[in-house]
Amino acid sequence: MTETASVALTxxxxxxxxxxxxxxxxxxxxxxxxxxxxxxxxxxxxxxxxENGAGxxxxxxxxxxxxxxxxxxxxxxxxxxxxxxxRDAIAAGIGMVHQHFALVPSxxxxxNVLLGLDRPRFRLDLRxxxxxxxxxxxxxxxxxxxxxxxxxxxxxxxxxVEIIKLLxxxxxxxxxxxxxxxLAPQETAELFATLRSMVGAGRSVVFISHKLGxxxxxxxRITVMRAGRVTAAGIDPKTVTRADLARLMVGxxxxxxxxxTAVEPGRVVLSVDDVTADxxxxxxxxxxxxxxxxxxxxVGVAAVAGNGQSELAQVITGMRTCAGRVTIDGRDVAAxxxxxxxxxxxxxxxEDRAGVGSAPNLSLVDNLIxxxxxxxxxxxxxxxDDGAARHKATELQRAFAIAAPTIxxxxxILSGGNLQRLILAREIDSxxxxxxxxxxxxxxxIGAIEGVHQLLLDLRARGTAILLxxxxxxxxxxxxxxxxxxxEGRVSASFDTPTGADIATIGLHMxxxxx
Amino acid sequence: xxxxxxxxGEPPVWLSPLLTVIALIVALAIGAVVLGFVGGDPVRAxxxxxxAAFGDIGVLSDTLVKATPLILTGLACALxxxxxxxxxxAEGQFLLGAWGASAVVLFPLVPDGAPAIVVIPAMMVGGALxxxxxxxxxxxxxxxxxxxxxxxxxxxxxxxxxxxxxWVFGPWSEGGFQQTATFPKEAWLPRLTDFGKQVPAFxxxxxxxxxxxxxxxxxxxxxxxxxxxxxxxxxxxxxxxRAARYAGVDIAKYVIVVFAISGALAGLAGMSEVSxxxxxxxxxxxxxxxxxxxxxxxxxxxxxxxxxFASVLxxxxxxxxxxxxxxxxxxxxxxxxxxxxxxxxxxxxxRIVIGRRAATxxxx
Numbered sequence: 083m084t085e086t087a088s089v090a091l092t093x094x095x096x097x098x099x100x101x102x103x104x105x106x107x108x109x110x111x112x113x114x115x116x117x118x119x120x121x122x123x124x125x126x127x128x129x130x131x132x133e134n135g136a137g138x139x140x141x142x143x144x145x146x147x148x149x150x151x152x153x154x155x156x157x158x159x160x161x162x163x164x165x166x167x168x169r170d171a172i173a174a175g176i177g178m179v180h181q182h183f184a185l186v187p188s189x190x191x192x193x194n195v196l197l198g199l200d201r202p203r204f205r206l207d208l209r210x211x212x213x214x215x216x217x218x219x220x221x222x223x224x225x226x227x228x229x230x231x232x233x234x235x236x237x238x239x240x241x242x243v244e245i246i247k248l249l250x251x252x253x254x255x256x257x258x259x260x261x262x263x264x265l266a267p268q269e270t271a272e273l274f275a276t277l278r279s280m281v282g283a284g285r286s287v288v289f290i291s292h293k294l295g296x297x298x299x300x301x302x303r304i305t306v307m308r309a310g311r312v313t314a315a316g317i318d319p320k321t322v323t324r325a326d327l328a329r330l331m332v333g334x335x336x337x338x339x340x341x342x343t344a345v346e347p348g349r350v351v352l353s354v355d356d357v358t359a360d361x362x363x364x365x366x367x368x369x370x371x372x373x374x375x376x377x378x379x380x381v382g383v384a385a386v387a388g389n390g391q392s393e394l395a396q397v398i399t400g401m402r403t404c405a406g407r408v409t410i411d412g413r414d415v416a417a418x419x420x421x422x423x424x425x426x427x428x429x430x431x432x433e434d435r436a437g438v439g440s441a442p443n444l445s446l447v448d449n450l451i452x453x454x455x456x457x458x459x460x461x462x463x464x465x466x467d468d469g470a471a472r473h474k475a476t477e478l479q480r481a482f483a484i485a486a487p488t489i490x491x492x493x494x495i496l497s498g499g500n501l502q503r504l505i506l507a508r509e510i511d512s513x514x515x516x517x518x519x520x521x522x523x524x525x526x527x528i529g530a531i532e533g534v535h536q537l538l539l540d541l542r543a544r545g546t547a548i549l550l551x552x553x554x555x556x557x558x559x560x561x562x563x564x565x566x567x568x569x570e571g572r573v574s575a576s577f578d579t580p581t582g583a584d585i586a587t588i589g590l591h592m593x594x595x596x597x
Numbered sequence: 598x599x600x601x602x603x604x605x606g607e608p609p610v611w612l613s614p615l616l617t618v619i620a621l622i623v624a625l626a627i628g629a630v631v632l633g634f635v636g637g638d639p640v641r642a643x644x645x646x647x648x649a650a651f652g653d654i655g656v657l658s659d660t661l662v663k664a665t666p667l668i669l670t671g672l673a674c675a676l677x678x679x680x681x682x683x684x685x686x687a688e689g690q691f692l693l694g695a696w697g698a699s700a701v702v703l704f705p706l707v708p709d710g711a712p713a714i715v716v717i718p719a720m721m722v723g724g725a726l727x728x729x730x731x732x733x734x735x736x737x738x739x740x741x742x743x744x745x746x747x748x749x750x751x752x753x754x755x756x757x758x759x760x761x762x763x764w765v766f767g768p769w770s771e772g773g774f775q776q777t778a779t780f781p782k783e784a785w786l787p788r789l790t791d792f793g794k795q796v797p798a799f800x801x802x803x804x805x806x807x808x809x810x811x812x813x814x815x816x817x818x819x820x821x822x823x824x825x826x827x828x829x830x831x832x833x834x835x836x837x838x839r840a841a842r843y844a845g846v847d848i849a850k851y852v853i854v855v856f857a858i859s860g861a862l863a864g865l866a867g868m869s870e871v872s873x874x875x876x877x878x879x880x881x882x883x884x885x886x887x888x889x890x891x892x893x894x895x896x897x898x899x900x901x902x903x904x905x906f907a908s909v910l911x912x913x914x915x916x917x918x919x920x921x922x923x924x925x926x927x928x929x930x931x932x933x934x935x936x937x938x939x940x941x942x943x944x945x946x947x948r949i950v951i952g953r954r955a956a957t958x959x960x961x
Contacts, residue, residue: 401843421845430843438843441836448832452844455829464825 097160099124099286100145100176100255104154107140114140116310117154122255127277127287128316129301131294133331133527137310138290142257145288146178147171169198177248178257183240187233191215191226195247219246222283223276233363237264237387238273245276256280257288262296263524266386267555267589274300292331292527294324306330332528340535340560343543347563348377349411351547352398352516357406357416359393367393368404369571375516375547380538382562382579383551386592390571391551392433395520398549399423399430401438410516424453429514431505431522433551435498439505442494446486447475449493449504453512474511482507483533499530506537517541520551535561555585567591602947613945617896620941624934631929642926650913658789658802662874664905664912665804666691666883668811669866670890671897671904672818677859679822679899680835682852686735686750687863688887689757690728694864695871696761697727699878702784703769703777713783720784720868721810728864729857731757736856740849746856754887762880769878776879786873807869812905814862819901831855863887884915892935 099122107115114137122128132138143149145156147165156163158174165171168178185194192212212228219226224242232240241261248256258277262270277287277300291297297304298319306314306327313330352375361367368390375381385391396402398410400420408416410426423430432438440449451471454460459470475489482503486496493501502522509517519538523531538561542548552558558565558579565583567575575591577583629639650660670687677684698720701707707719735749762775769777786806793800822828833841834848842848866886871878889911896910897903911931918927 399843400845419845419847420842421847424845432843434839437837438839441833441840443836444832448829451829452833452840455826456845461826464827466824466826466829468824 098122098157099159101157101160102141102145102151102154103157105141105144105151105156106153107137107144107149107151113310115144115151118307118310118312119315120145120305120312121316122286122288123303124254124286125281125284126302127281127289127300129289129291129297129304129319130307131291131297131304131327131331132307133292133529136307136331138307139259141307142178142259142288142290145171145255146176146257148178172248172251172253175252175254176257177251177253177255179241179244179248179259179261181259181263183244185232185240185243188231190229190231191235191243191246192228194232194243195228195250197247199251215246215250218250222246222249223279238266238269241265241273242276249280253285255286255288257290259290260292261289262291262293263553264387266592267585268593269386270296294327294331297327298322298324308332328528340532340539342539345378345543345545347379348545350374351377351411352549353407353409354394354398355407355409357394357397357404357408359390359397359402359404361390361393367571368397370406371568371572373566373573375549377515377547378542378545379564380542380548380550380562382558382565383549383568384553384555384558384565384588384592385551385568387553389568389592391568392520393571394568395430395433395518395549395551398516398518399428399432401430401432427513427515429453429509429512429517431502431509431517431519433520433524435501435505436494440493440501443492446479446484446489446491446493446504447471450475450478450489450508453508478504478507478511482537499526499533502526502530502534506534510537510541514546516547516549518549518551521553522550523552523554523557531557555588559583559585569594601950602943603950613898616941616944617898617938620937621896621934624930624937627933627937628926628930632926646913646917649917654798655801656916658804660909660912660916661804661808662912663916664908665807665811665873666866666870666886667889667893667908667911668905669807669814669869670863670886671893671908672811672814672901673859673862673866674890674894675897675899675901675904676818676822676862677855678894680831680851680855681838682736682739682855682859683747684732684735684750684856684859685747685891686731686753686887687859687866687890688883688885689750689754690731690860690863691867691870691883691887692754692757692761693731693860694724694728694867695878695882696757696764696867697864698724698868698871699764699769699777699780700727702780703878711783713785713787716783717786717872720872721865724864724868724871725861726864728867729861731864732856732858732860733853736853736860739856740852758880761878761882765878765880771877777877779877780872784872785876786869788873803874805869805873807866807873810865810869811908814865815901815905822901863890889915889931892931892938895935895938 101121103119105115105118118137118141120141130138140149144151147168147170156165158176163174186197192208192215195215196211215228224246226239226242226246232243235243241264245256261273265273281287289300301319303316304319305312305316308331354371354373356370356372357368358370359368371390371394373381383391393402397404398408400415400418400423403417406416407414410423410428413426415422415426436442451460451474454474455466460467460474472489479486479489484503484507485500493504496504523534526534538548538550550558550562562579565577565579565588566573567588569592577588625643632639632642649656651657670691673687673690674684701720701723702716706723707716731753735746735753738744738749739746765775765777771778788805789799789802822831830841830846831851833844833846834851838848870882875882893904893907893911896907914927914930
């Protein structure tokens with residue numbers, strides 16, 4: 083690739099775009115960055131690869147001025163800098179798109195882009211600014227309407243707004259934290275094209291990810307972090323394989339080996355029939371969705387974020403009202419409170435682990451008994467048997483290997499993987515007839531993902547019906563017996579795995595290509 | 598040089614109580630500075646408060662009398678606050694409770710000349726029901742329509758006061774004064790002094806049966822919040838309402854029920870005050886017990902037994918503070934205590950870092 087060669091050439095003469103030197107950052111009890119060196123050349127895409135908790139985001143937050151390093155420093159264009167805030171960083175041309183976007187939903191794209199800028203000084207000429215924003219967006223190939231309000235946009239479009247915002251504020255180095263986590267395959271391809279055109283124009287991109295395939299596809303150089311340290315610095319993607327990267331990332335060789343037994347699907351457990359529901363904004367999210375899940379079957383749902391899959395899970399678990407029929411083993415739970423679904427035998431691994439699936443300041447005990455507390459042995463009349471509750475918590479903590487100091491610790495201190503194991507432990511322990519699992523492995527590291535996958539397969543082997551909603555097509559292909567594609571609130575296609583499905587066709591359906 | 602707040606990791610369990618004690622000490626110190634500034638001798642003032650509140654059995658009894666309505670209203674607030682229901686209407690619920698208990702005597706809702714064993718329980722029911730009603734109104738509005746309970750409970754305080762004034766100036770006025778006639782003896786809660794003949798040591802002590810109600814209420818609540826499924830479900834709602842809904846908890850039902858119980862407790866405080874202390878209804882029946890209760894609930898960090906201790910402390914402050922100055926100093930100290938407590942709350946989660954860490958120069 084000639085481009086890489088020219089980059090290498092210019093790097094030797096022009097200073098580095100940004101450089102972290104010996105960065106140390108500790109949080110109470112955690113050494114997040116341990117003398118980390120990292121550099122980005124002008125006009126390159128530098129991928130930062132690592133598991134969750136490896137220290138990638140911490141390092142990037144140091145570069146973006148959000149954290150100050152305990153030791154070490156940052157250089158921009160060869161000059162030492164000491165950012166005191168993200169404002170200083172953006173003034174130096176460093177901008178970051180976080181995993182959770184910082185946009186004002188009720189305002190337009192242009193208003194969001196202008197937010198935090200010193201100009202225009204006083205009078206806001208929105209027309210002119212809209213034209214400027216529109217021009218900039220076109221130049222870098224980001225399709226977005228400058229007058230649209232943020233809440234009307236899909237997650238992918240919102241991401242584009244974040245990027246435009248940084249460019250408008252003069253960013254020369256863009257740091258993107260797991261940008262593809264929320265994108266469909268086609269959107270990812272578009273993003274990659276945009277990133278290429280931006281580095282072609284001399285900007286630099288830091289691309290944070292834990293997806294090996296993407297990193298190999300887009301990066302000019304790769305740096306791998308593990309447990310707060312750099313395990314491989316600036317390697318050329320052409321010289322490594324996926325297996326090499328995986329080993330550098332987790333410190334051991336990982337190849338998912340799932341024990342998958344043949345299970346003959348049994349009776350229909352979940353039946354969703356012509357269900358209609360609105361989303362949080364009161365807009366129609368499900369229009370006549372129908373599907374069935376049998377005992378001992380994993381049905382995967384593939385969809386781009388915002389096509390009704392979250393609402394589908396909420397309707398089944400009683401978290402959202404709806405019209406139509408939803409039956410669990412023949413019992414109609416449509417538009418009934420969550421309690422009805424629970425009593426009907428529905429387990430639920432919610433999309434939002436911390437916000438819905440757990441009470442962050444309560445203990446492991448309190449969080450582990452959320453399903454079991456209504457029935458003996460935990461319930462004794464109106465009383466709650468504390469001893470029985472602690473016994474259950476201790477057992478589940480051991481059986482599911484939930485790493486926590488004690489069962490009395492608040493669950494907010496758990497890592498993402500451990501919190502997810504806690505939720506799975508609780509839901510699986512309730513012996514559900516149907517498990518609704520939404521993005522069960524999002525944000526987990528490779529080791530944890532394998533554990534979650536095996537738990538789901540074991541549950542399937544015991545005859546539980548499982549509805550698995552995931553944005554990871556690889557995950558659906560590995561686990562599901564059938565994959566349903568949802569597009570605009572309906573089930574638009576169905577594929578039998580492993581024979582009748584390939585990523586390209588599914589991806590096309592996800593974006594409405596053959597609807 | 599700058600001062601920054603940095604998030605702590607996991608705060609140790611002893612930190613929160615320690616900060617509460619420190620906040621109290623700081624508040625008293627600030628109060629001392631103000632006292633000194635206006636020419637008083639803070640040490641003497643505080644010693645005087647101590648002596649006037651706990652100095653002998655007589656004043657201790659008076660302190661407990663002041664603490665009784667504070668315990669009940671404090672429990673009312675603490676219970677609601679646990680679920681993050683900001684019931685700041687304990688004052689109004691207290692007034693309605695006082696009215697409900699008075700109504701039993703004055704309408705009368707029990708036959709004239711009924712014995713105390715009938716009248717007192719009827720007054721308790723009347724007071725608790727009226728208070729509960731006053732709590733259920735904002736509870737239903739919040740649960741069904743999402744109306745902010747801070748606004749409704751605050752506003753209902755004024756409605757309650759106007760309601761009381763209407764009755765004591767109008768239908769129940771005794772000879773044109775803004776108070777009712779004194780209740781018959783059967784409507785008086787028994788006091789220690791009533792047993793002065795049998796136990797001479799009780800002579801002159803005004804502590805009344807309301808204190809026992811308050812302690813029973815604290816004991817019951819302590820069991821409910823820590824040992825029952827209801828307490829567990831309330832804990833879930835208080836920490837994360839979405840998780841509670843996910844766990845199948847009927848949040849709307851809890852909001853209404855908790856508001857009803859909270860109102861009933863404050864109403865019972867009103868009953869205990871008219872029946873145990875004043876023996877009539879008057880428009881200035883409360884010196885702001887329902888508002889002091891908010892501070893008490895915070896100071897106690899919503900723990901029922903801690904509410905009892907905090908109430909005794911505030912009872913002493915109200916009682917003895919009057920000896921220094923009728924209203925200014927005790928009210929000032931109460932306010933400063935609340936501010937210090939709120940400031941301390943932040944310190945549980947954050948540590949103060951003074952001085953900027955110099956940007957480390959890059960080693961060359």
